[in-house]
Amino acid sequence: MDIFTYFLPAVLILSFFYIMISKKSSMGGSGFNLPPGPPRLPIIGNVHQLAGKIFHEAVWNMSKKYGPIMLLHLGSQPAVVISSSELATEAFKTHDHILANRPYSNNLRRLTFDYNDIAFSPYGDHSKKMRKVLVTEFLNAKMSKSFKKVLDMELKSVLDSLPYGKVVNLNDLFASFIVDFACKIVAGKGYGEVKIGGTKLKDMLDEMLILFSGSYSEMFPKYGWILEDLSGWTRRLNKHMSNYDGLLEMMLDEHIDHTNEDEKDLIDACRSLLTREEMKGIMSNVFNGAVDTSYLTLVWAMAEIVKNPRIMHKLQAEIRSNSGQKLRLDESDTAKMPYLKYAVKETLRFHGPSPFLIPRDCVTHIQIGGYDILPGTKVLINSWGLAKDPRVWTENANEFYPDRFEKRVVDQFDMTPFGGGRRSCPGYNFATSTIEVVLANLLYTIDWKLPPGMTNQDLDTEEEGSLLVRKKTPLLLVPVKHNSQAQ
Numbered sequence: 217m218d219i220f221t222y223f224l225p226a227v228l229i230l231s232f233f234y235i236m237i238s239k240k241s242s243m244g245g246s247g248f249n250l251p252p253g254p255p256r257l258p259i260i261g262n263v264h265q266l267a268g269k270i271f272h273e274a275v276w277n278m279s280k281k282y283g284p285i286m287l288l289h290l291g292s293q294p295a296v297v298i299s300s301s302e303l304a305t306e307a308f309k310t311h312d313h314i315l316a317n318r319p320y321s322n323n324l325r326r327l328t329f330d331y332n333d334i335a336f337s338p339y340g341d342h343s344k345k346m347r348k349v350l351v352t353e354f355l356n357a358k359m360s361k362s363f364k365k366v367l368d369m370e371l372k373s374v375l376d377s378l379p380y381g382k383v384v385n386l387n388d389l390f391a392s393f394i395v396d397f398a399c400k401i402v403a404g405k406g407y408g409e410v411k412i413g414g415t416k417l418k419d420m421l422d423e424m425l426i427l428f429s430g431s432y433s434e435m436f437p438k439y440g441w442i443l444e445d446l447s448g449w450t451r452r453l454n455k456h457m458s459n460y461d462g463l464l465e466m467m468l469d470e471h472i473d474h475t476n477e478d479e480k481d482l483i484d485a486c487r488s489l490l491t492r493e494e495m496k497g498i499m500s501n502v503f504n505g506a507v508d509t510s511y512l513t514l515v516w517a518m519a520e521i522v523k524n525p526r527i528m529h530k531l532q533a534e535i536r537s538n539s540g541q542k543l544r545l546d547e548s549d550t551a552k553m554p555y556l557k558y559a560v561k562e563t564l565r566f567h568g569p570s571p572f573l574i575p576r577d578c579v580t581h582i583q584i585g586g587y588d589i590l591p592g593t594k595v596l597i598n599s600w601g602l603a604k605d606p607r608v609w610t611e612n613a614n615e616f617y618p619d620r621f622e623k624r625v626v627d628q629f630d631m632t633p634f635g636g637g638r639r640s641c642p643g644y645n646f647a648t649s650t651i652e653v654v655l656a657n658l659l660y661t662i663d664w665k666l667p668p669g670m671t672n673q674d675l676d677t678e679e680e681g682s683l684l685v686r687k688k689t690p691l692l693l694v695p696v697k698h699n700s701q702a703q
């Protein structure tokens with residue numbers, strides 16, 4: 217499933233609409249110096265060149281031909297794609313305030329409780345207020361004590377229940393672990409097994425990955441909704457939103473307010489400052505923003521570490537020599553583990569879960585790289601490509617090599633796993649430190665082996681996905697208790 221699902225069968229219907237209704241003049245040939253790009257067809261733009269391909273990779277390949285700034289048309293929507301760290305720097309440093317808006321679509325409006333969220337809402341008083349509430353009330357030092365306690369409890373239950381000596385599917389393990397962790401820091405208790413309309417939270421998040429990756433109304437803002445109705449998309453969206461809304465409502469209704477500082481969750485922290493719809497928007501952003509990204513990063517990290525025994529041994533030596541006699545490790549321990557931090561950073565470089573940043577909407581005429589970008593153009597930053605650019609990352613750009621960070625000072629926009637500027641990811645510190653603590657614990661008392669008959673060369677790291685990049689096949693490993701650790 218990708219951005220073009222549901223697309224082809226209805227292109228014809230839409231063509232008729234367009235020919236009958238709109239006689240828009242094209243923007244080209246009007247004295248502007250527009251970025252170069254591949255030739256396009258009327259109505260569908262460049263969609264035919266991208267349909268069925270891995271979007272970020274196909275666009276990265278195109279940029280080698282057309283350059284680091286390129287104009288595409290996704291349906292009727294002009295989109296400029298930026299594919300170099302120099303131009304990303306220009307976008308984020310010089311034009312951040314003009315690119316801080318997000319494109320509007322009816323589909324996104326429905327998915328975000330009428331734009332009562334942070335991530336997709338238009339830049340303005342509402343988005344600024346909401347972002348501030350998330351950062352000052354939730355992602356602060358006081359709350360991090362609650363998170364630490366929850367994380368430690370979750371780790372204990374994972375380490376205690378691992379079937380040592382047997383094959384474990386780490387995708388399933390990390391998914392349920394992160395879902396549980398997220399529910400507890402958002403709503404104070406686990407909701408991973410609760411079903412609404414037959415679906416669990418993780419199924420809803422999977423469904424949202426498809427729904428968020430866009431539909432007709434992203435490509436045809438004016439009339440796309442008609443095709444969404446005809447193709448069954450709207451019915452699918454309504455069904456999903458009714459289940460998801462039901463679950464978030466249940467969390468709000470069942471919530472028992474905590475009085476102890478170190479037990480507070482998102483609902484405790486924000487409820488008195490926000491409306492009910494805003495609460496659902498912010499809860500939804502934490503679920504969408506934190507769960508899949510963190511879980512996919514954990515899977516990638518473990519896959520690359522186990523695939524590279526030298527790296528695994530170096531990490532285990534660092535972790536085991538810095539841990540004293542503790543049963544489980546926390547942030548105060550990972551603070552002493554620079555190589556672990558490099559390994560997480562390298563995972564976010566090489567397998568950053570979000571290949572494109574959330575699209576920006578250009579609100580006034582600007583120039584990037586000497587080219588004109590007109591209002592109403594989407595600006596897409598190819599984060600996936602930037603992080604693998606051999607001009608920046610040299611000849612071993614396509615190798616998992618945490619040691620590179622021992623020597624290298626990274627420029628701010630050489631890699632952008634969390635985006636940049638005023639719409640960048642506010643969960644960046646929280647996510648990184650959680651991932652570091654989880655990995656430290658998994659590598660501390662456990663040695664990870666491959667399933668019988670498999671060698672580390674067999675461990676494949678093929679990618680799939682458009683909105684988020686995941687490992688194509690599940691990661692199967694055998695945990696073995698490390699003998700020198702007293703349990």
Ligand code: HEM
Pocket residue numbers: 334335336347350501502505506509510513568569570572573574575632633634635636637638639640641642643644646647648
């Ligand atoms: C490995 C984990 C994560 C990754 C890779 C990630 C990545 C991203 C990216 C690429 C963006 C878009 C930035 C842009 O447009 O420039 C973003 C936005 C956002 N993320 Fe994260 N994220 C992660 C974890 C989290 C967590 C843990 C939270 C919340 C607790 C979170 C909340 C958000 C929110 C609210 C936004 C929207 C910000 C805005 O529009 O102002 N993310 N994230």
Ligand SMILES: *[C@@H]1O[C@H](CO)[C@@H](O)[C@H](O)[C@H]1NC(C)=O
Pocket residue numbers: 269270273274277
């Ligand atoms: C991009 O180019 C590489 C190298 O030429 C090729 O292997 C890959 O299949 C291309 N990917 C897409 C999605 O077109």
